[in-house]
């Protein structure tokens with residue numbers, strides 16, 4: 678199968694910054710005059726800060742599904758994803774028609790919907806199979822204030838990579854609002870799992886959940902899954918060049934590709 682374009686999947690928990698990052702990366706590639714297109718997979722989003730080239734909202738209407746099938750908001754999102762999966766050939770045709778070199782994919786806020794349900798996995802695998810894919814898993818800084826939160830989200834990122842079988846870069850979003858002390862703490866946890874373990878131990882009596890947290894970190898460490906964590910800001914552009922450089926490394930593109 679020909680590897681004719683690069684895909685970048687924006688992943689992360691609800692509100693972690695996937696949509697704003699899509700816009701920032703779109704600007705980055707556009708400024709370099711590269712052939713970039715955007716694909717919005719979030720059928721439930723009301724407003725986007727960019728004009729998607731391909732938009733699943735043109736294929737499914739959440740409001741219609743909610744009304745016709747008498748569903749709640751999550752049920753309607755599940756139904757919309759299933760419906761999109763049945764129209765995957767149409768989606769592929771649209772990509773083929775545009776023929777982008779870089780395709781930025783904005784995914785729905787409910788990560789479990791995309792990564793854990795077969796329809797989401799089918800959509801991502803079919804898009805990824807004819808391209809060179811990479812995913813950016815965004816960690817919202819407000820979820821990783823405590824060592825337990827940090828290890829849980831890291832575990833989620835690994836679980837999502839395992840589910841989707843996509844190469845993954847892990848990034849902390851919204852760097853511009855992270856306090857200096859929190860950033861130092863995050864860096865120390867990332868640099869040394871031992872620090873993370875001792876912070877979990879010192880956050881009270883060693884309870885069952887602390888033991889579990891420690892075991893999780895040891896497993897992540899054992900399988901070398903605690904790679905590099907890149908703080909980025911889609912708002913200020915902080916480390917956007919760095920994350921692009923890491924994607925290029927993943928794709929095997931020359932270091933001087935954009936010079």
Ligand SMILES: Nc1nc2c(ncn2[C@@H]2O[C@H](COP(=O)(O)OP(=O)(O)OP(=O)(O)O)[C@@H](O)[C@H]2O)c(=O)[nH]1
Pocket residue numbers: 689690691692693694695696697698719784785786787850851852853854909910911912913
């Ligand atoms: N300060 C700051 N805020 C950000 C940044 N990126 C996103 N935000 C804000 O975070 C909120 C959520 O951003 P979105 O890009 O919509 O997040 P999302 O992951 O697409 O959200 P859902 O699709 O609803 O799950 C918005 O209020 C953004 O303005 C950033 O780099 N810095």
Ligand SMILES: [Mg+2]
Pocket residue numbers: 695696697719722783784785786
């Ligand atoms: Mg979004």
